[in-house]
Amino acid sequence: MTMVLSTVRQVRAVAKGAVHQLLVDRPWNVTSRVGFVVGLGLLFLVPGMLLATLIEWGSSTSNSEVSLGLGALVTVAAGVLLVTFTRLDEDLPPASVFAAVAWTWISCSFFGALPLWFSGALSSFDNALFEAVSGMTATGSTVLSPIEGTGRGVLMWRQIMQWYGGMGMVVLAVTILPFLGVGGLSLITVEAPGPTSDRLAPRVSSTARRLWALYGGITVAIAAALMITGLSLYDAVAHAFTTAGTGGFSPYDHSIGHFDSTAVEAVMMAGMLIGGVSFTLHWRAASGNPRAYGRSSEFRTYLIAVGAAAVVMSLLNWADDLSDLPNSFRNGFFGAVTLSTSGGFANASDANPGGDFAAWTPGAQALLLPLMVMGGMTGSTAGGLKVLRAQVMAKYMRVGLLRVKHPQVVARVKLGQRAVSEPILQRVAGLVALYALSALVATFVLAALGEDLITSSSGAISALSNMGPALGDAGPTSNYLVFTRPARGVLMALMLIGRLEFFAIFLVVVSAYERTRRLHRVKLRR
């Protein structure tokens, strides 16, 4: 008996080795870390495309199912080719990690644009690409006009892209990026001390799985809540996708204003806030520790900041006679939540014109910009600089001022009970500087391409924070077609830069530069 068992084990081991050799080592393949990851990412998109195709096929309004299916087919082909003919190397130097992440997002946007382009919803490819980038980065700026009248499946594909985009970010932020030694995780560690708190599970892959489960659960819950408020299954699912991912796409021209329902807005606000909270906290709460929320200083700051801004903006709008008091508060809170979580939904409609925040009183608009910059919590689906970084910078500044007063003082920046180490402080400060610099340069470039001061500055901040609508000409009732074609190209780059937290996209450029310089040096030596 034991002999049989050991033989079986041996056979299994040999078989496993062979499979491993075939699938993982694959000595005949090109070693391309980037290609393999990109291929995986593309295959990942296919189920969503198929779902959209099915919905399009089932709906009676239009028949673009062939184009959607074709998009899926091309994506499958590209993904399978890449995964089959490339292989992943064991060791991943930082440069190729960033390259892999950046190229995955770029190619996913590219292939995500195909269904929109094939179906004719957006006739020029650059517009389709803009829509796809805005979708994959969960931004929510749209160039589709009018939205209603497009096939239901095509519209659902936009929503699904944002769902992918929202989660992709969390997985990147909490699993892949920190695993490779990039800032985010060390910050979470500081925020919530504990041996395994930084990852939800000892292994990164199971962390990712848990995050997906959590994300799926939240999406289902939002969809259910939306159905209770009276939305159809299609509407509920479509909006649940973009609420959980804090994206901002809606299959209606008036976005949430289409429903003109306080109940729907309340559910969406709750959904966006949940999406804007760290998924690590959600996980800990879900595994029986709901006090984790209260103990996180980032969570408290986040709620206080959003709440305070909402109250002030509501009062300012009310004082300016924009709408009556209940409606001012309704719009103020919706605006604060949708801008700070980088959702970007609009609740403006003919019945409720006060929801158009680009038409708010200037004082309230001036508060929206900092909210956009701040964004949600670290490790959430929201964009922006993140609350934790804002907190760290505020404390860093206080210590700096203290040092002016008492040059010899020993003062440290503390989060919760723990001191933040100097390298992390520098990282955070460097990222903030990078954000400020990018926003400044982007504002200038957009202005050079023909926009006015407010449109270009708020457009740049909105794109970098993956928010969606901006102020000025690009408000929530407007459309990104107000930007010229080259300006839309710049905005696409900004959305990707912001979504990947700056480094990935910039470093692809930097490392390419380094490589050419190294080649150059080698040539010189010869």
Added chain:
Amino acid sequence: MSDPSRVRFPWHRSAVRVLTTVVAGAASLVVISTVVYLASGEISRLDDAIFESMAGFTTTSLTVVDPEALPAWLLAWRALTQWLGGLGGLAFALVVVPAFGGQRRLSEVAEGRGRKVVLARTWSHNTQRVVSAYVGFTVLVFAAYAAAGMGAFDAATFSLTTASTGGFANYRDSFAHFDSAAIEWVGAGAMALAGVSVAALVWMVRGQVQALWRSTELKLYACLILGATVLVTAWTWTDTGGGADTIRESLFAVTSSISTTGFRTADWGHWVAAPQILLLVLIGMGSMAGSAGGGFRLLRAIEIFGIVRRELVMQLHPRAVVPVRVSGAVASEASLTRVHNFQILWVLAIAFGVFGIASLGGDMPTAVSGSISALATAGPGLGDLSGFADATVLAAPARGVLIALMFLGRLSIYPVVVVIGWGIGEIQRLRLRL
């Protein structure tokens, strides 16, 4: 003293004392000037008098009076407040800051950092150099204006407000009043030099080309002026008819902005948006550290660039040691931290300014450009503040916000915040004792 570039303060005081003296000194100058304006009877409202004095001593070109209705002696006083404000700013940056406690605090001065070329070795000698350079430059500008065809009184007042990067003019339409190409060329050149650090001016006079060439900041300053002039010229070529006039007007606008002076030759609000925003960016970036101008200062901008570059390189090579260099010398970590803090304070001040002005009646373009411009102690802006507009386009409470921003900007924010923090601490201690 091991480091020859370090200048020692003749007396030893705590940082808070020195900063309190600075803040109180600046405030008392404003009070004196306010009294002068009120006593003259030309300005009847207290808040207007405070605004005008504050704009004077902070070398901002925002005004609430009609200069053409003022008597000559008051115009002279107005110009003199700006000149004194510029001198005060220079003294603070070049003498007080590097000297107190024998330590280099606040990163205002970098011309001497890590370099053999220094202004002077003793505190009094340093002060002397700064004052004589400033006075000499003013006289030079006066001579140039007079040679270009200005009357003696105008040349005197305009040279005072040019050398200090102030921007007060004796006429409602600023430089357009003269309608003279020669005067505008001289004005553009003088403003460009006024934004250069005093140390670099001294090197220029002494012919120390090597020192000039080594200064990253000076090179950046020159490149920015050239590049921006080319861009503005290109953007406004068709609007303004092209030719030498367009080039001159562009250069004037660029130098007036980057040196944070604020003289105007035309209503730039009629241009397309792009050059206007470029000018606003230049105003925000501002002049060289160690000049009478304001703004974020190019030196800090260079350090921010270095920090960003380092951050990118460190992501690829996590263990690399990447120094941030300014003018060939490695910037200390402490100075980088200060730049970070300053950046945050700067952005916060603008955010508060935008919120304040917007909620007190200005529209968004006016609020954004007005806060940046006031904090940089320049003056011109977009929206309601474009063209030859003065500060009266804003309601009195919104002008109060501008007053605060100008004061913060002139004193590089730090001293004011530290002194306020110290004051709050003292009050709390007092209450505890009671």
